[in-house]
Amino acid sequence: MKSIRTLAIALAIGTALTGQTLAGDAETRAASEFELSTAVAEASRAWRDAFNAGDAAAAAALYEEDAVMVAKPFGTFKGRQAIEAFWEDIIAKGFDDVVYYNTVARVADRSLKSVSISAEWKMNNAQGIITNELWVLQPDGKARLREDHFEIAQ
Structure with missing residues (x-):
């Protein structure tokens, strides 16, 4: 009887510790995703x-x-x-005032620490869609674009 009681106590402690570990993992993951989403929001802005x-x-x-x-x-x-040269040309042609709307962001790869953004955009002389901005968290804690896919609709 004593061994059953000891086993029950051991199982209860193990379950409690496992629950703490799972809760700790969830908190760590949430903190990491918060850091990632904050870095991407700042970089996108x-x-x-x-x-x-x-x-x-x-x-x-x-x-x-x-x-x-x-x-x-x-x-x-x-x-x-090459990307800078493209933007220089677009800016020289008078394009500005870009605004994103209907924006959707999702964690693309937790291990890579990346976020994919899609949205619609408009500016003074054009509008279109972003099919994929892939933002990746860098070792310095800042996000940078690895891929940028967009279309001009008008």
Whole structure:
């Protein structure tokens, strides 16, 4: 009888500890996702602010060095330098005041610490959709675009 009681106590303690571990894992995951979503929100806002200020270099700095941008119908741009040149040209043509709406963000890969954003956008001279902005948390705690896929509808 004593061994059954000891076993029951051991199981109760084990269950309690496992519950604490699961709760701790959930808290850690929630904190990590909060850090990720905050970094992405700040970086996305910084990109829009840079673009709207006419600062192609600052907008391009929010892309990873080897990022890929697919801008339909213009083409595919590989690397920060090519992406910056694209934005310089667009800004020089008078495009600005970009606004995102109907935005959807989802964690794309927890281990990669990435978020995928889709949205509709409009600006002074055009509008379209973002099919995938893939933001990845960098070792410095800031998010940068690894992939940027968007279309101009008008």
